[in-house]
Amino acid sequence: MGMTLAEKVWNRHLVALGEQAPGEPDLLYVDLHLIHEVTSPQAFDGLRMSGRSVRHPELTLATMDHNVPTTDIDRPIADPVSARQVAVLARNCEEFDIPLYAMGDANQGIVHVIGPQLGLSQPGMTIVCGDSHTSTHGAFGALAFGIGTSEIEHVLATQTLPQQRPGTMAITVDGDLPAGVTAKDVILGIIARIGTGGGVGSIVEYRGSTIRALSMEGRMTVCNMSIEAGARAGMIAPDDTTFAWIEGRARAPKGAAWEAALDDWRTLPTDPDASFDKELVIEAASLTPYVSWGTNPAQTISIDDAVPEPAAFDDPTQREAAERALRYMGLRAGTPIRDIDVDTVFIGSCTNGRLEDLRGAAEVVQGRTVREGLRALVVPGSMQVKADAEAEGLDAVFTEAGFEWRSAGCSMCLGMNPDVLSPGERCASTSNRNFEGRQGKGGRTHLVSPAVAAATAIAGHFTTPADLA
Amino acid sequence: MEPVRVITGTAVPLRASDVDTDQIISSDWLKKVERTGFGEGLFEAWRESSDFVLNQSRYDGATILVAGPNFGTGSSREHAVWALMDYGFRAVVSPRFADIFRNNATKNGLVPVQVDGPTGAALLDAVEADPSLEVVVDVETRVVSAPAAGIEAPFTLDDAVAHRLLNGLDDISLTLTHDAAIGAFELARPSYLPTTRD
Numbered sequence: 001m002g003m004t005l006a007e008k009v010w011n012r013h014l015v016a017l018g019e020q021a022p023g024e025p026d027l028l029y030v031d032l033h034l035i036h037e038v039t040s041p042q043a044f045d046g047l048r049m050s051g052r053s054v055r056h057p058e059l060t061l062a063t064m065d066h067n068v069p070t071t072d073i074d075r076p077i078a079d080p081v082s083a084r085q086v087a088v089l090a091r092n093c094e095e096f097d098i099p100l101y102a103m104g105d106a107n108q109g110i111v112h113v114i115g116p117q118l119g120l121s122q123p124g125m126t127i128v129c130g131d132s133h134t135s136t137h138g139a140f141g142a143l144a145f146g147i148g149t150s151e152i153e154h155v156l157a158t159q160t161l162p163q164q165r166p167g168t169m170a171i172t173v174d175g176d177l178p179a180g181v182t183a184k185d186v187i188l189g190i191i192a193r194i195g196t197g198g199g200v201g202s203i204v205e206y207r208g209s210t211i212r213a214l215s216m217e218g219r220m221t222v223c224n225m226s227i228e229a230g231a232r233a234g235m236i237a238p239d240d241t242t243f244a245w246i247e248g249r250a251r252a253p254k255g256a257a258w259e260a261a262l263d264d265w266r267t268l269p270t271d272p273d274a275s276f277d278k279e280l281v282i283e284a285a286s287l288t289p290y291v292s293w294g295t296n297p298a299q300t301i302s303i304d305d306a307v308p309e310p311a312a313f314d315d316p317t318q319r320e321a322a323e324r325a326l327r328y329m330g331l332r333a334g335t336p337i338r339d340i341d342v343d344t345v346f347i348g349s350c351t352n353g354r355l356e357d358l359r360g361a362a363e364v365v366q367g368r369t370v371r372e373g374l375r376a377l378v379v380p381g382s383m384q385v386k387a388d389a390e391a392e393g394l395d396a397v398f399t400e401a402g403f404e405w406r407s408a409g410c411s412m413c414l415g416m417n418p419d420v421l422s423p424g425e426r427c428a429s430t431s432n433r434n435f436e437g438r439q440g441k442g443g444r445t446h447l448v449s450p451a452v453a454a455a456t457a458i459a460g461h462f463t464t465p466a467d468l469a
Numbered sequence: 470m471e472p473v474r475v476i477t478g479t480a481v482p483l484r485a486s487d488v489d490t491d492q493i494i495s496s497d498w499l500k501k502v503e504r505t506g507f508g509e510g511l512f513e514a515w516r517e518s519s520d521f522v523l524n525q526s527r528y529d530g531a532t533i534l535v536a537g538p539n540f541g542t543g544s545s546r547e548h549a550v551w552a553l554m555d556y557g558f559r560a561v562v563s564p565r566f567a568d569i570f571r572n573n574a575t576k577n578g579l580v581p582v583q584v585d586g587p588t589g590a591a592l593l594d595a596v597e598a599d600p601s602l603e604v605v606v607d608v609e610t611r612v613v614s615a616p617a618a619g620i621e622a623p624f625t626l627d628d629a630v631a632h633r634l635l636n637g638l639d640d641i642s643l644t645l646t647h648d649a650a651i652g653a654f655e656l657a658r659p660s661y662l663p664t665t666r667d
């Protein structure tokens with residue numbers, strides 16, 4: 001019988017099969033290990049304590065993203081605790097000889113933006129990082145997943161990882177997307193349907209004509225939020241769109257190596273006679289622009305709808321969760337989503353901080369003005385995205401409309417740098433998590449697409465670009 | 470890691486589903502570069518409310534946390550496990566754990582006790598009704614029980630994981646027994662694969 005994309009990638013990285021005992025994990029080889037300042041310090045300490053070294057520094061890459069300020073990046077970080085954490089990363093990279101894109105470097109940026117941008121994220125690879133949104137790189141047909149700090153230490157020391165073989169799940173999206181519906185809405189719609197636990201224990205493969213038609217940026221947005229459905233990883237079969245995106249990038253294969261890679265990559269897609277453990281089919285026509293109303297990403301609804309009644313949930317756990325979420329979010333059931341006013345708009349993050357996202361948002365705000373009193377921020381996902389956007393004049397479009405134009409980093413996605421929400425502040429955000437306090441203590445996050453975020457910044461309440469016309 | 474065999478103690482009921490790791494330990498705490506001292510930050514925002522369960526003295530000294538389904542979702546931060554353990558927890562009971570959280574837990578000796586929905590609900594009710602109820606998590610038999618409440622149920626834990634917990638085995642040393650296989654694998658890797666420097 002045929003194999004799925006995930007099974008093929010898994011099998012070609014098997015160093016040892018776990019067959020000694022039921023549940024004994026397989027030992028997988030790791031092709032690329034990405035590192036950032038937040039989850040790595042204790043792993044390096046562990047290495048030092050056991051007298052171990054880094055097996056393959058040249059398969060490891062570090063950047064600074066979570067703590068970096070997005071203004072005044074040419075000056076030392078003002079917060080001494082953040083400053084210490086990035087200094088510790090720099091010291092560890094130096095001691096263990098790991099390449100690092102530090103603050104101020106032209107290649108610095110969010111770890112999941114710079115991997116693809118450098119051409120490092122390629123089909124068929126295994127990619128890990130101490131960060132749950134590592135699933136992003138699955139857009140290239142790589143098997144990419146987040147790990148914890150103990151696992152980081154394990155990969156540093158051995159370049160391998162013991163892993164249980166996950167189940168497989170196919171999510172097929174077919175048809176043309178309705179006007180105004182973006183890749184972000186595809187994944188928000190999927191999560192709203194399958195729930196935060198819908199993908200637990202599985203590698204999800206996104207398939208179907210809608211997915212095929214997405215750009216690489218769009219595919220990264222979809223795979224990025226796989227973890228929000230609990231999935232171990234998200235993947236999309238590589239095709240000509242993938243190859244065209246990679247070709248010519250700094251770390252992509254060149255010449256004969258490129259041809260060899262292409263021949264290999266073309267064998268990766270799921271065989272026609274392969275089967276998945278679980279399957280779900282979604283009609284693209286049923287998707288709309290979405291807005292999250294609660295405090296987990298599955299608490300999401302169409303912008304055309306209203307805040308749901310907790311009583312409408314049959315499951316008591318979901319009902320309690322909805323009640324709790326509405327209290328935290330300061331929302332009343334029945335309020336039309338479009339009637340909710342926001343204080344802040346954040347465009348950025350590893351979900352929607354790429355050039356195409358910024359172009360889409362700029363198109364909406366071009367010639368318009370941000371609603372008075374509203375704070376609006378654009379934070380490019382990497383310094384390269386920033387430079388590319390500036391070369392196209394997008395920065396001017398944003399600043400003329402009243403947006404702040406910042407330097408690269410995670411920024412308000414999780415508020416480890418100075419960009420945070422105040423208690424009660426309501427934000428339309430292109431990021432991936434609307435957890436309590438995620439963007440700052442007491443802050444209220446609504447997840448949306450860049451297009452809806454941009455239109456909302458103009459109107460001051462949830463709005464689609466079409467509403468503005 | 471210390472071997473873990475049987476955990477016997479009282480439990481704290483946390484009646485919430487989808488407890489994400491941002492709630493367990495907020496990003497403010499992630500700036501620390503050490504592995505210790507996270508207990509103080511455990512559920513920091515929720516602890517501001519005086520009726521939050523960890524603020525109720527009748528649950529002091531508990532070593533087991535009983536929560537709703539989908540515990541540990543979201544961020545991969547292992548700090549969440551360090552915070553739970555630093556606070557004194559040795560096991561968490563839930564009908565479903567997020568994959569990364571479960572991995573992180575077992576690497577540190579925190580037992581993820583995955584029970585079926587009815588057992589989870591019964592345990593929550595029982596420890597809410599009686600904070601002094603003794604709960605026993607037996608890693609060897611993979612049974613969780615609260616004899617005084619008449620609860621006894623199996624929980625899911627892979628044999629290999631149980632073996633590591635019971636013997637306190639270090640994953641890296643186990644992997645290094647495959648050193649020759651790793652070396653052989655490396656020789657056969659396709660040459661077009663990228664490196665991070667020239």
Ligand code: SF4
Nearest residue numbers: 133349350410413414
């Ligand atoms: S942008 Fe947000 S989700 Fe992405 S890596 Fe940074 S903190 Fe994590």
